[in-house]
Amino acid sequence: MENQERNNLLNRIQFKDQRVLMMIVILLITVVVTIISPKFVDIRNIVAIFQQVSVLGILTMAMAMLLISGGIDLSIGNIMVLSGVVISKIIMGGGSVPVAVLLGLITGLVCGFLNGLIIAKSKCLPLIITLGTSQIFFGASLMITGGRFMNFSGKFDFIGRTRILDVFPVMLIFLIVMVLFAFGLLNYTRFGRRIVAIGGNERNAYLSGINIDRYKVAIYSIGGLISAIASIVFVSRLDSITATAGSGYELRALTAAIIGGVTFDGGKGTIGGAFIGVLLLGIINNAMNILSIWPYAQTAISGAIIVVAVILSNLDTIRKASR
Amino acid sequence: MENQERNNLLNRIQFKDQRVLMMIVILLITVVVTIISPKFVDIRNIVAIFQQVSVLGILTMAMAMLLISGGIDLSIGNIMVLSGVVISKIIMGGGSVPVAVLLGLITGLVCGFLNGLIIAKSKCLPLIITLGTSQIFFGASLMITGGRFMNFSGKFDFIGRTRILDVFPVMLIFLIVMVLFAFGLLNYTRFGRRIVAIGGNERNAYLSGINIDRYKVAIYSIGGLISAIASIVFVSRLDSITATAGSGYELRALTAAIIGGVTFDGGKGTIGGAFIGVLLLGIINNAMNILSIWPYAQTAISGAIIVVAVILSNLDTIRKASR
Amino acid sequence: AGTKEKVKDGYTFGYIAYDMQDIWNMYGAQAFEYAADQVGVKTIVLDSGNSLERSVAAMEDLIQKQVDGISVFPISPDQVATLIKMANDAGIPITVENLPPPENAGDYISTVACLYGDIGYAAIKFISETMPGARIFYAAGAKGGGVYEQYQEGVDKALKEFTNVKIVGLEHGDWQTEMAMNVTQNFIQTGTKFDVIFANNDLMAKGSYNALVEAGLKHIPIISTGGSPDGIQMMKDGIEAANMTAPVSIQGVQTFKNLYQYVVQGKRDLPKFTPLPIVPATAAEIDKVITWEDPQKALDYIGGL
Amino acid sequence: MSFSYEGISPLVRMVNISKSFPGVQALLDITFDLFPGEIHCLVGENGAGKSTLMKVLSGAHSPDGGQIIVDQRVHNALTPKLSQELGISIIYQENHLIPTMSVAENMFVGVEKTRTLGLVDKAKTRQAAAEEVENLGIDLDVSRKVEDLSVAEQQFVKILKALVHRPRILLMDEPTSMFNVKDVGTVLALTRKIASKGISIIYISHFLKEIVQIADRITVIRDGSVVNTYLNAEKDIDLDIVTMDMVGRPVNMFYQKEQHDIGEVVLKVTDLQLSKNSPKVSFEVRKGEILGFAGMVGSGRTEIIRALTGADKFFAGTIEYHGKRLDLHSPADSIRQGFAHITEDRQQLGLMLGKSILENMTIVGMGAKIRGFFLNIKKHPPFIMPLVDSLDIKTPSVFQEVQNLSGGNQQKVVLGKWLFADSDFYVFDEPTRGIDVNAKAEFYRLMSMLTKEGKSIIMVSSDMPELISMSDRVLVVRKGAVTGEIPKGEITEERIIKSALGM
Numbered sequence A, B: 001m002e003n004q005e006r007n008n009l010l011n012r013i014q015f016k017d018q019r020v021l022m023m024i025v026i027l028l029i030t031v032v033v034t035i036i037s038p039k040f041v042d043i044r045n046i047v048a049i050f051q052q053v054s055v056l057g058i059l060t061m062a063m064a065m066l067l068i069s070g071g072i073d074l075s076i077g078n079i080m081v082l083s084g085v086v087i088s089k090i091i092m093g094g095g096s097v098p099v100a101v102l103l104g105l106i107t108g109l110v111c112g113f114l115n116g117l118i119i120a121k122s123k124c125l126p127l128i129i130t131l132g133t134s135q136i137f138f139g140a141s142l143m144i145t146g147g148r149f150m151n152f153s154g155k156f157d158f159i160g161r162t163r164i165l166d167v168f169p170v171m172l173i174f175l176i177v178m179v180l181f182a183f184g185l186l187n188y189t190r191f192g193r194r195i196v197a198i199g200g201n202e203r204n205a206y207l208s209g210i211n212i213d214r215y216k217v218a219i220y221s222i223g224g225l226i227s228a229i230a231s232i233v234f235v236s237r238l239d240s241i242t243a244t245a246g247s248g249y250e251l252r253a254l255t256a257a258i259i260g261g262v263t264f265d266g267g268k269g270t271i272g273g274a275f276i277g278v279l280l281l282g283i284i285n286n287a288m289n290i291l292s293i294w295p296y297a298q299t300a301i302s303g304a305i306i307v308v309a310v311i312l313s314n315l316d317t318i319r320k321a322s323r
Numbered sequence C: 001a002g003t004k005e006k007v008k009d010g011y012t013f014g015y016i017a018y019d020m021q022d023i024w025n026m027y028g029a030q031a032f033e034y035a036a037d038q039v040g041v042k043t044i045v046l047d048s049g050n051s052l053e054r055s056v057a058a059m060e061d062l063i064q065k066q067v068d069g070i071s072v073f074p075i076s077p078d079q080v081a082t083l084i085k086m087a088n089d090a091g092i093p094i095t096v097e098n099l100p101p102p103e104n105a106g107d108y109i110s111t112v113a114c115l116y117g118d119i120g121y122a123a124i125k126f127i128s129e130t131m132p133g134a135r136i137f138y139a140a141g142a143k144g145g146g147v148y149e150q151y152q153e154g155v156d157k158a159l160k161e162f163t164n165v166k167i168v169g170l171e172h173g174d175w176q177t178e179m180a181m182n183v184t185q186n187f188i189q190t191g192t193k194f195d196v197i198f199a200n201n202d203l204m205a206k207g208s209y210n211a212l213v214e215a216g217l218k219h220i221p222i223i224s225t226g227g228s229p230d231g232i233q234m235m236k237d238g239i240e241a242a243n244m245t246a247p248v249s250i251q252g253v254q255t256f257k258n259l260y261q262y263v264v265q266g267k268r269d270l271p272k273f274t275p276l277p278i279v280p281a282t283a284a285e286i287d288k289v290i291t292w293e294d295p296q297k298a299l300d301y302i303g304g305l
Numbered sequence D: 001m002s003f004s005y006e007g008i009s010p011l012v013r014m015v016n017i018s019k020s021f022p023g024v025q026a027l028l029d030i031t032f033d034l035f036p037g038e039i040h041c042l043v044g045e046n047g048a049g050k051s052t053l054m055k056v057l058s059g060a061h062s063p064d065g066g067q068i069i070v071d072q073r074v075h076n077a078l079t080p081k082l083s084q085e086l087g088i089s090i091i092y093q094e095n096h097l098i099p100t101m102s103v104a105e106n107m108f109v110g111v112e113k114t115r116t117l118g119l120v121d122k123a124k125t126r127q128a129a130a131e132e133v134e135n136l137g138i139d140l141d142v143s144r145k146v147e148d149l150s151v152a153e154q155q156f157v158k159i160l161k162a163l164v165h166r167p168r169i170l171l172m173d174e175p176t177s178m179f180n181v182k183d184v185g186t187v188l189a190l191t192r193k194i195a196s197k198g199i200s201i202i203y204i205s206h207f208l209k210e211i212v213q214i215a216d217r218i219t220v221i222r223d224g225s226v227v228n229t230y231l232n233a234e235k236d237i238d239l240d241i242v243t244m245d246m247v248g249r250p251v252n253m254f255y256q257k258e259q260h261d262i263g264e265v266v267l268k269v270t271d272l273q274l275s276k277n278s279p280k281v282s283f284e285v286r287k288g289e290i291l292g293f294a295g296m297v298g299s300g301r302t303e304i305i306r307a308l309t310g311a312d313k314f315f316a317g318t319i320e321y322h323g324k325r326l327d328l329h330s331p332a333d334s335i336r337q338g339f340a341h342i343t344e345d346r347q348q349l350g351l352m353l354g355k356s357i358l359e360n361m362t363i364v365g366m367g368a369k370i371r372g373f374f375l376n377i378k379k380h381p382p383f384i385m386p387l388v389d390s391l392d393i394k395t396p397s398v399f400q401e402v403q404n405l406s407g408g409n410q411q412k413v414v415l416g417k418w419l420f421a422d423s424d425f426y427v428f429d430e431p432t433r434g435i436d437v438n439a440k441a442e443f444y445r446l447m448s449m450l451t452k453e454g455k456s457i458i459m460v461s462s463d464m465p466e467l468i469s470m471s472d473r474v475l476v477v478r479k480g481a482v483t484g485e486i487p488k489g490e491i492t493e494e495r496i497i498k499s500a501l502g503m
């Protein structure tokens, strides 16, 4: 029994190791950048970093949940844009903000539901299905906007601009709530546990009495809804939107989640890890700007940092991969 | 015995079914488009379609091989560009074409080798590593070109322009050779079978005495080399290159391979299927133009066609989804 | 070059680029930096990499560094409105390059912009005047980003005025050579007759040209836009028949001049908007062109700092 | 044939081998030797360290300490490649085949038949594979894909794969756990034949009767250390001594089922047809009854019960439970009706290998047994601890990932998962595969308890003693049809086999 206690502890620490290592990498970057430019750790800059990753952070929660369930959704970037476009259309057409937001959320939910339905019923790879639907959603945004900039002219910047006590931006509350939501859902609800089980071994989950199809539809719908919530932050921060504004977001969310230790195999990875991945991406971008690095080199450097960070955070696995 | 025979036959047909169904989808599209615009099946248009997919086709061979080996390389688009940039630098600096091509090929090989080495030794997910190295290669292209448009002004258009008997473009030979190469390698060589084995069950391959690390390095190197070969076709067709010219190519190659039935799980899928995926993508694009479809709707329509095609080609699985 | 007056020690201007991988933006930024160098002003160039988000981040960073003035090369009118508000809140003077901000945007010094609509208009006008009756294939830029859409507005306006030309095909080359080559090739396959190609940039002009060569239609002239160094070269090479040049170097130096006069010299009566001259040029007139690479010639054109 | 150890030196000596995993000392100072041509059997409880010891020898694990001496050469560790080169071949307990490849190709992974230029010779591969299959005396089409084979057929492929290397030393880790009498006979005969050619064999099994039949020596391992090694020259060793060594106390190997009354019919299957051309199957199960399903490999038992539990669709027929016709679309439907279905392939179908014991065991029962919308898994161990203890699952903690458990302990987790769910009707497919004598006895006790409570059980099994001692009635399945029904008193090995072979 004593032995068991000890082992128990040991297991837990190992499990967290990957994230701990990633945090160390982040700390290292922070220290180096701060030495060169002390403004980096200014409270306003730190707030700025969080602001800059809030949309990505929210989308990454959707992506991480989907990956953990053994799925993937490459359309979340374009779902976000489509929701934003719907919101902008309604507001610019003179509609009220609450109605616009509600319809925006419904748009996201419906898009996600569609993804889930097709994936559950067709048994096709989610990757390819959502690549296709992503184009459909993008096309819809294009057609609705006619390719033009949608300007809110300050009618929708409450969330993006307001700060509590002049420091803490309201939009961060969205980020925090969504992270906590994803974390709670996956770890502390029956629904979440079943999602993880499906990701862990779908056939086993099926034989264990989980209605796979229904859960898949549900999780993709939630993913769509989260993307719509991201779009609220997105449009209100930028006070505008274009059909192309979300391109690449799905890949960045995927990158963040995977940097944070979520895998394609499903069942693995944590929300906390995914969030650390988001932070790393945000810090890299901000540091590049703060250090005014030659733009042409920024791309290469951030690529290199990602590779190194991923390898470092995986050191533990490499070491014990001995057999 | 008898029963077994029957199963066997059934399995074979089913196995090919996915590709057969995809071919039927392609045929369907062809018929519909031809009815509306008979020019679609003009020999010159068919040649044009093949020309337009030759770069994608070659890259898809690399992607399919990597996927079948259980890996993935999201940097092939940028490896192609980097090779092309190296070629352009040398030719525009007055170097000879053969030297330029050789160095371009070496560039691709080295990039692929790097990917393979990092992936084999670090045991990190190839997806995230190659996303990172992709940025590094892109950054390198940016820095070498200074973001400029590299125009060969006709110094390197032999492969892109020459046609055998005035009909058959030389670049198609590259495509055909690469498809046959990939097909032969995977199906008829010990190397290829081991690659498939690694993709099918890495642990099994390891325990069967296969040196996994060495094979991984080899397959990524080959992937890099194929990307460099694609770049020869690419630059000679366009007679020019920019650092951004290859962006999105890796995703399109992935799409093509997966449409064609290659999966992420490794060990599954065929080169023939991947090639059919390439064809489908090429035909969709060409048909849209030939039919002069409203550009804003093209995106959505091609997304919808992909989704429908994938679902149709998977009908068999859906039907027998006994689990 | 320019005036030689003494500048207070340590003026620093920020410059938020739309995307430094875009050569138009890059030459504008270079001209801006060149002009700043002439009078010893330090510049911090930040690249938003075509991301609305990163541009906001860049603005946040510049405010952080408390620069003396900021120039923005916007991604969109609304993005620039956002940035202007942020700068206003931070009390930093801001000027805009390339795209005029929307009406209700906050306080900014001025805009120097090439109106894409004007280029589209100029191109159709040029074709109408030099090739009456021409049928045009239009190799357009990427849809959905707002830039091509502005070209289209100018084109539409011109088509109403100059009724002796018409567009017989429009496909999007997405600013890239390969895409333009493919869509041009596909268009040729439709068998539609056309007399001239209008390409939204030089990369696409090159792509369209490749397709023409392949189809044995090399004689069909291509009208491109911008007048980039590559464009000039392509005119020399006979790839482009004409180019609606818009010397971005002028845009860069003029933008700097406005910011400089406002911040350092205290001028307040600056024009709110200066359009960039669009100069149709053919191969014969190359020498007249103010090239992108030559900020000095541009400085001279605007009468120095 | 008896074996003499005089005057010969061991082919393999493993000296003071230790191996630990996080939280587990799997092997501690084990010393073990193997002589040329002997059949050396390894026995021990689940988790004793048998498989780990074999993996050290096959190069899958490198030991923390100790030496492996082969041919007088000392190695601190082996790699799979080196091990192969030394002539060692292994049949792993786990399934490590390549699902998308054919049987023939799977057999030759790593030692492909090639022509010049590294081109594979497919014809030669197929031919060589077919020869091996014939040598083994089984019926298997080598061009079938492994993913289409039943678990037992896959087990044959694993054996064939090991033989392809023409080993000098063959390690067999529970080669017969998925087999019925006939196939066990095939494997035992093969084992003897191989040994008679001078090839040394290490043989692991939980079927002690098998061991007695073939072993030249028997080594008992407990908690990662050798307890005793016995000579078994006369094939007559007393099993009680062996089990005593294994468990540390006497074990009653042959569990005697308590008798109790059997009630009314609860499940009635009428004219069940799996596909259009398959035979009609009808049977009944009564309250408190254990209905055994016997049959040869591939006879179709698994397919019948998969249809019964909603795992597969079926073509025609009715299933009535407590007089009510069931309309099953998925396992969820049958589980809602109170069914439990233990699948035969634990790794593919029965477990989330990357998840903890706790998560695996609560996945089904979570809905009914754990209340509230919010769950905190850290508070769940008390729910399953009684089961973990009574099944004797050997693990450092219930948070251990299942893939780190020994084969038998994995099987116990699968059993635990369904026992925790508290069903009314149990469908077991090869439930005791790979679990040790002690745990088997415990499991049989649990089965008896369930039936005493009025629950019913269908048990598909290839383990004759188990079928005979536990079943109240046995149905024999052949080619997808029920070809015989054997009532309680008449269940004998002979009758079952005759019926299963269609004699």
Ligand SMILES: Nc1ncnc2c1ncn2[C@@H]1O[C@H](COP(=O)(O)OP(=O)(O)OP(=O)(O)O)[C@@H](O)[C@H]1O
Binding pocket: D021, D022, D024, D025, D026, D044, D045, D046, D047, D048, D049, D050, D051, D052, D053, D093, D394, D395, D403, D404, D405, D406, D407, D408, D409, D434
């Ligand atoms: N990869 C691993 N990681 C952690 N622990 C492991 C690992 N492999 C084995 N173990 C542990 O080592 C011990 C010995 O396991 P092993 O598989 O050798 O048992 P075994 O004697 O073969 O049992 P069985 O009869 O159930 O197959 C067990 O407690 C097991 O949990």
Ligand SMILES: Nc1ncnc2c1ncn2[C@@H]1O[C@H](COP(=O)(O)OP(=O)(O)OP(=O)(O)O)[C@@H](O)[C@H]1O
Binding pocket: B007, D147, D148, D149, D150, D151, D152, D153, D178, D295, D296, D297, D298, D299, D300, D301, D302, D303, D304, D344, D462
């Ligand atoms: N996924 C599959 N695809 C094709 N054929 C299969 C598949 N699974 C099983 N079979 C075949 O169906 C037949 C019946 O198999 P089943 O598993 O029901 O037999 P069983 O009586 O349970 O025997 P076993 O002891 O092998 O489990 C066998 O011939 C087997 O090869």
Ligand SMILES: [Mg+2]
Binding pocket: D050, D051, D052, D093, D173, D406, D407, D408
């Ligand atoms: Mg074992």
Ligand SMILES: [Mg+2]
Binding pocket: D150, D301, D302, D344, D429
């Ligand atoms: Mg079975």
